[in-house]
Amino acid sequence: xxxxxxxxxxxxxxEKGNLAKWLKKEGDEIKSGDVIAEIETDKATMEVxxxxxxxxxxxxxxxxxxxVAVNTPIAVILGEGEDKAAIKPSKPAPQRKAAESAxxxxxxxxxxxxxxxxxxxxxxxxxxxxxxxxxxGTEMVAMTMREALRDAMAEEMRRDKDVFVMGxxxxxxxxxxxxxxxxxxxxxxxxxxxxxxxxxxxxxxxIGAALAGLKPxxxxxxxNFAMQAMDQLINSxxxxxxxxxxxxxxxxxxxxxxxxxxxxxxxxxxxxxxxYSHIPGLKVITPSTAADAKGLLKAAIRDxxxxxxxxxxxxxxxxxxxxxxxxxxxxxxxAKIARPGxxxxxxxxxxxxxxxxxxxxxxxxxxxxxxVIDLRTLKPMDNETxxxxxxxxxxxxxxxxxxxxNGVGAEIAARIMEHAFDYLDAPVARVSGKDxxxxxxxxxxxxxxxxxxxxxxxxxxxxxx
Amino acid sequence: MAVAQKSPSTDAKPVADFSKEQExxxxxxxxxxxxxEEKAGQMYGMGLIGGFCHLYIGQEAVVVGMQMVLKxxxxxxxxxxxxxxxxxxxxxxxxxxxxxxxRAHGYSKGKGGSMHMFSVEKGFYGGHGxxxxxxxxxxxxxxxxxxRSSNNISITFFGDGAANQGQVYESFNMAELxxxxxxxxxxxxxxxxxxxxxxxxxxxxxxxxxxxxxxxxDQVDGMDVRAVKAAGEKAAAWCRxxxxxxxxxxxxxxxxGHSMSDPAKYRTREEVDEVxxxxxxxxxxxxxxxxxxxxxEDVLKxxxxxxxxxxxxxxxxxxxxxxxxVSELYTDVYR
Numbered sequence: 187x188x189x190x191x192x193x194x195x196x197x198x199x200x201e202k203g204n205l206a207k208w209l210k211k212e213g214d215e216i217k218s219g220d221v222i223a224e225i226e227t228d229k230a231t232m233e234v235x236x237x238x239x240x241x242x243x244x245x246x247x248x249x250x251x252x253x254v255a256v257n258t259p260i261a262v263i264l265g266e267g268e269d270k271a272a273i274k275p276s277k278p279a280p281q282r283k284a285a286e287s288a289x290x291x292x293x294x295x296x297x298x299x300x301x302x303x304x305x306x307x308x309x310x311x312x313x314x315x316x317x318x319x320x321x322x323g324t325e326m327v328a329m330t331m332r333e334a335l336r337d338a339m340a341e342e343m344r345r346d347k348d349v350f351v352m353g354x355x356x357x358x359x360x361x362x363x364x365x366x367x368x369x370x371x372x373x374x375x376x377x378x379x380x381x382x383x384x385x386x387x388x389x390x391x392x393i394g395a396a397l398a399g400l401k402p403x404x405x406x407x408x409x410n411f412a413m414q415a416m417d418q419l420i421n422s423x424x425x426x427x428x429x430x431x432x433x434x435x436x437x438x439x440x441x442x443x444x445x446x447x448x449x450x451x452x453x454x455x456x457x458x459x460x461x462y463s464h465i466p467g468l469k470v471i472t473p474s475t476a477a478d479a480k481g482l483l484k485a486a487i488r489d490x491x492x493x494x495x496x497x498x499x500x501x502x503x504x505x506x507x508x509x510x511x512x513x514x515x516x517x518x519x520x521a522k523i524a525r526p527g528x529x530x531x532x533x534x535x536x537x538x539x540x541x542x543x544x545x546x547x548x549x550x551x552x553x554x555x556x557x558v559i560d561l562r563t564l565k566p567m568d569n570e571t572x573x574x575x576x577x578x579x580x581x582x583x584x585x586x587x588x589x590x591x592n593g594v595g596a597e598i599a600a601r602i603m604e605h606a607f608d609y610l611d612a613p614v615a616r617v618s619g620k621d622x623x624x625x626x627x628x629x630x631x632x633x634x635x636x637x638x639x640x641x642x643x644x645x646x647x648x649x650x651x
Numbered sequence: 652m653a654v655a656q657k658s659p660s661t662d663a664k665p666v667a668d669f670s671k672e673q674e675x676x677x678x679x680x681x682x683x684x685x686x687x688e689e690k691a692g693q694m695y696g697m698g699l700i701g702g703f704c705h706l707y708i709g710q711e712a713v714v715v716g717m718q719m720v721l722k723x724x725x726x727x728x729x730x731x732x733x734x735x736x737x738x739x740x741x742x743x744x745x746x747x748x749x750x751x752x753x754r755a756h757g758y759s760k761g762k763g764g765s766m767h768m769f770s771v772e773k774g775f776y777g778g779h780g781x782x783x784x785x786x787x788x789x790x791x792x793x794x795x796x797x798x799r800s801s802n803n804i805s806i807t808f809f810g811d812g813a814a815n816q817g818q819v820y821e822s823f824n825m826a827e828l829x830x831x832x833x834x835x836x837x838x839x840x841x842x843x844x845x846x847x848x849x850x851x852x853x854x855x856x857x858x859x860x861x862x863x864x865x866x867x868x869d870q871v872d873g874m875d876v877r878a879v880k881a882a883g884e885k886a887a888a889w890c891r892x893x894x895x896x897x898x899x900x901x902x903x904x905x906x907x908g909h910s911m912s913d914p915a916k917y918r919t920r921e922e923v924d925e926v927x928x929x930x931x932x933x934x935x936x937x938x939x940x941x942x943x944x945x946x947x948e949d950v951l952k953x954x955x956x957x958x959x960x961x962x963x964x965x966x967x968x969x970x971x972x973x974x975x976x977v978s979e980l981y982t983d984v985y986r
Contacts, residue, residue, distance in 0.1 A: 194696025197912040218689055219708070219906070219927070221920075230914035235907075237689040257697055304977050350798070376798070382828070387787050387821025394791020397776055398726065400798060418818075421781050422788060429767035431760030432983035434776070466984050490986050 190259040203227045312566035314519035326507035334476035338483035352379040353405030389415030396436035406442035423492040424467030441495035452623035457588035462494040463564040470565040474539035477508040481516030498537045521568035527557035531575040534585035535561040545641035580611035581648040590618040615644040671945040678936045681711035684735040686962040707735035709906040712932035714739040716879025728776040728789040729808035731766040740773040748969035761975040783816030790822040793833035804832040812843025830895035844909040845917040858900035873901030874930040
C-alpha cells in the first residue's frame with residue numbers, strides 16, 4: 187500500500203510550517219533515514235527524514251508552500267512493485283490543535299461535541315492507626331533521644347538483614363553526634379558503612395541500593411548538607427514509584443539532625459520541615475521525644491516508601507521515658523496530644539515542642555488552658571487531630587523554627603481555615619523563625635528563633651487577653 | 652571549532668568475529684531499535700507522542716553489544732535516551748511505545764513517558780531524566796550486588812554530557828573504594844545537546860576520566876557491535892572477579908538531533924552523512940552477514956519485514972490503547 191508522508195510537527199506546540207524545499211524528486215529511490223525535504227517554522231529549519239523505503243511516488247505539496255498544517259500528507263511513497271496508479275487522492279488531515287492532549291479524544295471530538303474535560307478525582311485522605319496500647323505494668327526506661335534512635339536502628343538491623351546504615355562518620359567514629367554508637371561493633375563494616383564526604387553521591391548510591399531491594403538508613407551528618415543531595419532525594423527517591431507506574435519504588439530512610447543547633451550560624455542552622463513536606467512521594471517525620479523517636483524510626487525503616495526523618499541536635503541529649511517492649515512501633519502520620527487543654531491549640535513538632543510545652547505551663551499560670559499537639563509526622567499530616575482540637579478550642583497557634591513564608595505553619599493555618607473556619611474565634615497565629623539567615627551572635631540568634639515568650643504572647647492574643 | 656575526535660571506527664582494532672547466530676541476533680535487535688525510533692519520530696511528528704523524545708538512532712550497537720555480555724540478574728540503568736536500552740533488554744516494544752503515547756498499558760501506566768520506564772523483570776532500572784543522576788543510582792545497584800555477594804554486575808550508561816557532572820566522580824570514587832561491580836558505559840556521541848565535546852570537556856578522552864580513581868578504561872568503537880561486546884566481556888570479567896568498576900567509552904554518534912525539536916545547526920550534514928555512510932552499525936552488520944554468507948538477501952529481507960511488522964503492531968497498539976483511567980492520578984505515590 188502506498189505510504190503517505192505527513193507534515194511533521196517539530197514540537198508539541200507546532201501547528202503549521204512552511205515546506206521550504208524538496209531534496210528528492212518524484213521517481214527517486216528512498217531509503218529509511220534519507221532526508222527528503224526541509225521544513226521551517228519561525229523558530230527553526232528541520233529536515234524531514236523518510237521513515238519508510240520505496241520510491242517517491244508523488245509530491246502532494248510543492249516546495250515553497252507556506253502554512254502547511256501538521257499531519258497534512260505532503261508526499262506518497264510507493265513500495266516495491268507498486269505504481270503511481272495506486273495513489274488514491276486522500277482527504278486532507280484535520281488540523282492538529284496544540285492545546286489538545288490526547289489523540290483519541292481528538293478523534294472523537296471531530297465527530298461529536300467536545301467531551302467535557304475530566305475532573306480530578308478527590309485526593310485520598312491518609313488514615314493513620316492509633317498508637318499501640320502499652321500493656322499495663324510495662325517498665326518505662328528513661329533514655330536520651332540519641333540512645334532511642336540507636337536502639338531503633340539496632341533492633342531493625344537485627345530483624346532484617348537488608349537494613350544497613352551508611353553515612354559520614356557513622357562507623358568507626360561512632361557517629362558525628364554518636365547516634366550510631368556501637369552499631370559497627372555489633373553489625374560489622376558490611377552493614378555500617380563510613381562514606382566519603384560525598385552527599386550527592388552516597389544519597390544516590392543509597393537510593394540505587396534501595397531500588398535493588400535493600401533498605402538503607404542513610405545518615406546526613408546534618409540536613410544542611412543534604413541540600414547537595416536534594417536532586418536525588420526528590421527526583422530519584424520520591425518520584426520513581428509514580429514514574430514507574432508502581433513497579434519500582436525505594437524503601438529508604440534519610441535521617442539526621444535538622445534545624446538550628448547552637449551558635450553555628452546560617453549555613454548550619456536551617457529547618458527543612460517545609461522543604462521536604464512539600465514533596466509528594468516522601469514521608470516526613472519529626473519526633474520530639476525519645477519514645478516517639480524510637481517507635482517512629484522503627485516504623486520508618488519498615489515503611490516501603492522513602493522517609494525523611496528530621497532529628498534535632500539539641501534534643502539528642504534530652505532524656506524521656508521509653509516503654510521497655512520487644513517491638514515498640516508507632517504509626518506514621520498520627521499526631522499526639524502532648525498536653526490536653528480547652529482554651530487554645532498550640533501546634534508544633536520536634537524542637538518547637540520544647541517551647542510550646544513551656545509556653546503552655548506559663549499560660550496555665552495566666553489562667554489559659556492550652557492544648558498542645560505534637561504533629562510528630564509532617565507528611566502525611568494528621569488533619570483530624572488538628573481539626574478536632576481547634577473545633578474544641580476555637581483558637582490556634584503554630585510554632586516552628588523554620589521561616590514563615592510557605593512554612594508548615596502556613597499550611598496548618600490553611601487547613602484550619604478550610605476545615606474549621608466556622609469554629610475559629612480568632613485568626614490563626616504563627617510563631618516562627620525570623621525571616622533572616624541565622625546570625626552567629628548569641629543575642630541575635632536567640633531573637634531569630636521562636637521563643638516561649640512569643641508563643642505566650644501569641645496565645646494570649648488569639649484569646650483576646 | 653574543529654572536531655578533534657576521529658571518526659568512530661578509524662582506529663578500531665581488529666575484533667573477534669561473531670558466530671552466525673550472534674551476528675543475526677544482533678542485527679535483528681539493532682534493526683528493531685532503529686525501526687522503533689524511526690516510528691517514534693514519525694509518531695511524534697503526528698502529535699501522538701508529547702514532550703521530550705530523544706532518539707537513539709545511530710547508537711544501536713552500544714546497547715546491543717553490551718546486552719550480549721549480561722547474565723541473569725545483572726542490572727541496566729541509563730539516562731533519558733533510553734528506548735534502545737529497553738528494547739535491548741527484551742522489554743516489549745508495545746509497552747514502550749504505549750508509554751511514549753501516554754497510554755494505560757505503557758510500562759509506567761502512562762505516568763512516566765519517554766524518559767521514565769522501568770522493568771524489574773528485565774533488570775532495567777530506568778530511564779532517568781536528570782543528566783548524570785543515574786550514575787550514583789547504578790553504583791547503588793552494584794553496591795546491592797556486593798552486599799548480597801551475588802556476582803551480578805550493574806551496567807550504568809551515560810553520555811559525554813553527563814560525564815561532566817560532579818556526581819559521576821563521587822560515584823567513581825565510591826565504586827573503586829568499595830570495589831563495586833559496575834561498568835560505566837560512556838556513550839560518547841560527540842554532542843551534549845548542541846555542545847561539541849571539544850567545547851565542553853578539558854579531557855576529551857573520556858576513558859581516562861577514571862584515572863585519578865584508579866579505574867581502568869578503554870575507548871571502544873561503539874559503531875561495531877562486535878567491538879562493543881568484546882570490550883564488554885573484558886570489563887565484565889574484571890567486575891565479576893571483584894576488581895571493582897571499569898569504564899568503557901563508546902565512540903558513537905547520534906544521527907538525529909538531541910531531541911525532536913533540535914534543528915541540529917551545530918554540525919554539518921556532511922559530518923552526519925560521513926558516519927552514516929561509512930560506519931552505520933546496522934549496514935556494517937548486514938554487509939558482514941552477506942559477505943560471510945550467514946544469510947541471503949532474501950533472509951535479511953524477511954527479517955526486515957518481521958521487524959517492520961513488530962514495530963507496526965507496537966505503533967498500532969500505542970495509538971489505540973486508552974489513556975490511563977483518571978483514578979490513576981493518585982495511585983502509586985505511596986505504596
